[in-house]
Amino acid sequence: MTTNAALTTENLAVTYVGDREVDALKGVSLEFPMNQLTAIIGPSGCGKSTLLKSLNRLHEIQPHAEVSGDVHLGEQSVYNTDDPVPEIRKQIGYVPQTPTALPLSIYENVAYGVKIHGEYDSKEELDDLVETYLRKVNLWEEVKDRLDTPGAELSTGQIQRLCLARSLAVEPDVLLCDEVTSALDPISAESVEETLESLKEEYTIIMVTHSMDQAKRLADEVVFLYLGELVEANDTRSFFENPQHERTREFVKGHTAVEYTESGGVSTTESATADR
Numbered sequence: 001m002t003t004n005a006a007l008t009t010e011n012l013a014v015t016y017v018g019d020r021e022v023d024a025l026k027g028v029s030l031e032f033p034m035n036q037l038t039a040i041i042g043p044s045g046c047g048k049s050t051l052l053k054s055l056n057r058l059h060e061i062q063p064h065a066e067v068s069g070d071v072h073l074g075e076q077s078v079y080n081t082d083d084p085v086p087e088i089r090k091q092i093g094y095v096p097q098t099p100t101a102l103p104l105s106i107y108e109n110v111a112y113g114v115k116i117h118g119e120y121d122s123k124e125e126l127d128d129l130v131e132t133y134l135r136k137v138n139l140w141e142e143v144k145d146r147l148d149t150p151g152a153e154l155s156t157g158q159i160q161r162l163c164l165a166r167s168l169a170v171e172p173d174v175l176l177c178d179e180v181t182s183a184l185d186p187i188s189a190e191s192v193e194e195t196l197e198s199l200k201e202e203y204t205i206i207m208v209t210h211s212m213d214q215a216k217r218l219a220d221e222v223v224f225l226y227l228g229e230l231v232e233a234n235d236t237r238s239f240f241e242n243p244q245h246e247r248t249r250e251f252v253k254g255h256t257a258v259e260y261t262e263s264g265g266v267s268t269t270e271s272a273t274a275d276r
């Protein structure tokens with residue numbers, strides 16, 4: 001992977017110590033490059049969500065999770081720090097699989113975190129922020145005339161983009177997305193994908209996906225986990241064209257062969273929505 005890392009993990013391990021002990025993540029060391037989109041893939045139960053949540057200590061809200069190793073955001077340690085956890089989660093935002101609007105207006109949904117952190121000086125500044133982030137997620141034109149109506153009245157795809165706007169409004173360095181299109185119908189999924197595509201130049205995005213095609217379409221880098229272990233991490237083209245490990249070859253086998261065009265673009269033989 002490239003050296004310009006926004007986030008690095010060092011021997012990060014997570015064990016759930018409930019009724020039965022599960023080593024969900026077994027010492028993973030990774031670099032997530034800045035202003036790129038990294039897709040985390042792997043079979044169900046291999047630790048993708050555990051890895052994602054441990055990047056901003058979100059697993060701490062689940063009982064019985066024990067962590068060792070560390071995560072660094074730039075130079076700053078995520079685990080060995082006196083910074084309050086909400087401050088870390090502001091810098092490393094999280095967007096869940098199932099989008100949920102807060103029981104507030106569209107406007108207040110976007111303004112929510114900004115108000116909590118008190119990071120605005122005037123109503124005009126807040127208005128500008130709300131517009132800026134609704135534009136960033138390609139939602140402004142659809143909602144600008146009804147900002148005072150409840151966010152929950154939007155379509156699921158619009159709510160997912162609203163959640164993205166809410167996360168972005170507090171200006172995180174990194175955005176964690178856990179299967180953010182899997183609960184959506186194909187058209188909504190496509191609009192959220194387009195939004196991620198437009199955001200990835202400006203943000204470091206780490207995205208868990210079950211869709212190989214989505215990883216091919218969106219990701220700059222791909223990380224493959226298997227039974228809590230890192231098998232392979234590489235740029236998307238090398239990952240799919242020239243997997244280094246037998247297990248990676250097995251995992252991607254059966255999915256449509258990806259064809260890279262002369263210009264470096266990508267074309268697949270499956271339709272864009274086939275595996276959403």
Ligand SMILES: Nc1ncnc2c1ncn2[C@@H]1O[C@H](COP(=O)(O)OP(=O)(O)OP(=O)(O)O)[C@@H](O)[C@H]1O
Nearest residue numbers: 016018022024043044045046047048049050051062
């Ligand atoms: N809160 C928890 N308590 C106990 N075990 C857990 C907990 N959360 C996850 N696990 C276990 O840890 C392992 C990894 O789970 P995780 O949710 O990270 O997998 P995943 O790759 O995201 O799977 P999926 O693709 O199905 O979402 C699994 O064996 C799971 O059963």
Ligand SMILES: [Mg+2]
Nearest residue numbers: 048049050208
């Ligand atoms: Mg998961």
